[in-house]
Amino acid sequence: MQYISTRGSAPALDFEGVTLAGLANDGGLYIPAEWPRFSEGEIAAMAGLPYAELAARIMTPFIGDSLSQDKLRELCAAAYGRFSHAAVTPLKQFDEQQWLLELFHGPTLAFKDVALQMLGLLFETFLSRSNDHLTIVGATSGDTGSAAIDAVAGRERIDIFMLHPSGRVSDVQRRQMTTVLAPNVHNIAIDGSFDDAQAMVKRMFGDSEMNGRFRITAVNSINWARLMAQVVYYFAAALQLGAPQRKVAFSVPTGNFGDVFAGYVAAKMGLPIERLIVATNVNDILHRALSDGDYSAGSVTPTAAPSMDIQVSSNFERLLFDCGGRDGTALGEQMRAFEQSKAMQLTNSQREGASGLFTSTRAGADDMASAMRWASDHCGEIIDPHTAIGLYAARSTELAKNIPVVTLATAHPAKFSDAVERATGMRPALPSRVGDLFAREERFDELPGDYDAVADYVAQRATESR
Ligand SMILES: *Cc1c(COP(=O)(O)O)cnc(C)c1O
Numbered sequence: 176m177q178y179i180s181t182r183g184s185a186p187a188l189d190f191e192g193v194t195l196a197g198l199a200n201d202g203g204l205y206i207p208a209e210w211p212r213f214s215e216g217e218i219a220a221m222a223g224l225p226y227a228e229l230a231a232r233i234m235t236p237f238i239g240d241s242l243s244q245d246k247l248r249e250l251c252a253a254a255y256g257r258f259s260h261a262a263v264t265p266l267k268q269f270d271e272q273q274w275l276l277e278l279f280h281g282p283t284l285a286f287k288d289v290a291l292q293m294l295g296l297l298f299e300t301f302l303s304r305s306n307d308h309l310t311i312v313g314a315t316s317g318d319t320g321s322a323a324i325d326a327v328a329g330r331e332r333i334d335i336f337m338l339h340p341s342g343r344v345s346d347v348q349r350r351q352m353t354t355v356l357a358p359n360v361h362n363i364a365i366d367g368s369f370d371d372a373q374a375m376v377k378r379m380f381g382d383s384e385m386n387g388r389f390r391i392t393a394v395n396s397i398n399w400a401r402l403m404a405q406v407v408y409y410f411a412a413a414l415q416l417g418a419p420q421r422k423v424a425f426s427v428p429t430g431n432f433g434d435v436f437a438g439y440v441a442a443k444m445g446l447p448i449e450r451l452i453v454a455t456n457v458n459d460i461l462h463r464a465l466s467d468g469d470y471s472a473g474s475v476t477p478t479a480a481p482s483m484d485i486q487v488s489s490n491f492e493r494l495l496f497d498c499g500g501r502d503g504t505a506l507g508e509q510m511r512a513f514e515q516s517k518a519m520q521l522t523n524s525q526r527e528g529a530s531g532l533f534t535s536t537r538a539g540a541d542d543m544a545s546a547m548r549w550a551s552d553h554c555g556e557i558i559d560p561h562t563a564i565g566l567y568a569a570r571s572t573e574l575a576k577n578i579p580v581v582t583l584a585t586a587h588p589a590k591f592s593d594a595v596e597r598a599t600g601m602r603p604a605l606p607s608r609v610g611d612l613f614a615r616e617e618r619f620d621e622l623p624g625d626y627d628a629v630a631d632y633v634a635q636r637a638t639e640s641r
Pocket of ligand 1: 285286287318319396428429430431432433434435482483561585586
């Protein structure tokens with residue numbers, strides 16, 4: 176399997192290459208040169224497989240020769256063995272039509288564990304082959320940082336530097352990062368906003384002196400391997416609801432468009448998906464893009480669903496590439512113009528290509544709270560604010576009665592207990608496996624919002640690349 180860039184000029188790479196590279200060197204994102212496809216019979220034969228076994232089957236065509244079958248099975252068993260639920264991503268029923276897919280049973284209680292647990296193992300496997308060392312640099316407003324730290328803590332060939340805006344992440348989110356005391360984990364509280372931290376990380380990716388010394392990479396969802404791992408749970412849920420004979424719809428609380436793009440990939444691979452509902456909060460650039468072709472970024476409004484408070488959705492570029500005829504040169508020009516003006520119109524072919532599978536909904540604060548109350552009052556389920564936006568969108572989308580709709584539950588409600596308590600009057604408790612979080616020792620360094628201070632800090636602690 177070869178991967179090509181959405182902007183047409185970076186070299187094609189194999190799976191090992193795209194996993195270690197992250198972003199393509201022409202500024203684009205990597206995507207498979209062609210979509211692998213399973214027959215109806217092959218999909219039917221996957222029903223009832225244990226999650227790790229299903230994961231290995233779905234990932235095999237994407238991995239090509241980069242891993243042996245035995246090694247792939249071993250990594251899937253290790254990654255998904257760390258989940259606290261034997262089904263890994265259990266499916267629950269709300270009513271005749273509405274279902275909930277719980278993706279938060281990993282170590283840090285958000286769906287990002289599903290992909291990052293696997294990515295950490297892939298990094299380690301590939302780095303030990305080349306005897307190289309990786310320096311992960313990231314900025315987080317919460318969930319990505321803790322999931323990435325958990326996935327790589329204690330690994331010899333990786334150092335991780337995670338910047339968070341000082342005083343602006345929740346106590347649970349901060350402690351999930353800062354109580355990991357492994358020597359390769361470096362938490363930095365930046366005196367500034369998330370955008371300031373993010374800008375410093377972007378600057379470091381373009382800093383030729385730093386890149387000359389260190390192999391610097393990202394762990395956000397621009398990394399193809401993360402999306403690949405997320406395709407698996409679309410299959411897992413649909414198979415339980417009667418696929419391939421029966422079509423299924425999904426409602427996905429969306430920020431960077433990574434999770435819902437994985438659903439699009441599942442459809443390309445032959446899974447019969449009726450609809451993918453893109454659920455946004457008031458930061459609704461994706462809703463505007465999908466409903467009237469207007470992809471223009473405003474400023475971010477903070478909400479109770481902070482992981483969806485995003486104006487520019489990196490992975491949308493992958494959809495525009497695939498739906499718009501896979502013309503990397505044209506898309507490169509379109510994206511560079513967008514980076515200048517922060518606004519663009521989708522082309523007709525991009526709009527038509529997307530409208531076949533996607534619909535979108537925007538949920539305000541009241542919509543979100545009412546969905547939390549409905550789940551609690553009618554089904555006895557406490558859901559988090561992100562999931563509530565997905566459920567609101569699922570319940571307000573017109574679909575035939577025989578199509579089940581699966582809302583992806585992206586975070587455990589205890590991660591956002593204040594917002595849950597405000598809406599439902601109930602305060603969800605942290606699961607016992609993370610229950611001593613508030614008793615553990617914390618370790619992090621505070622740095623001013625100054626690029627040189629951060630670059631010096633990284634340079635003094637990271638290991639040089641070969
Ligand atoms: C990251 C995140 C999202 C958004 O996922 P994308 O792949 O960026 O669209 C939604 N909910 C939660 C809880 C998250 O952590």
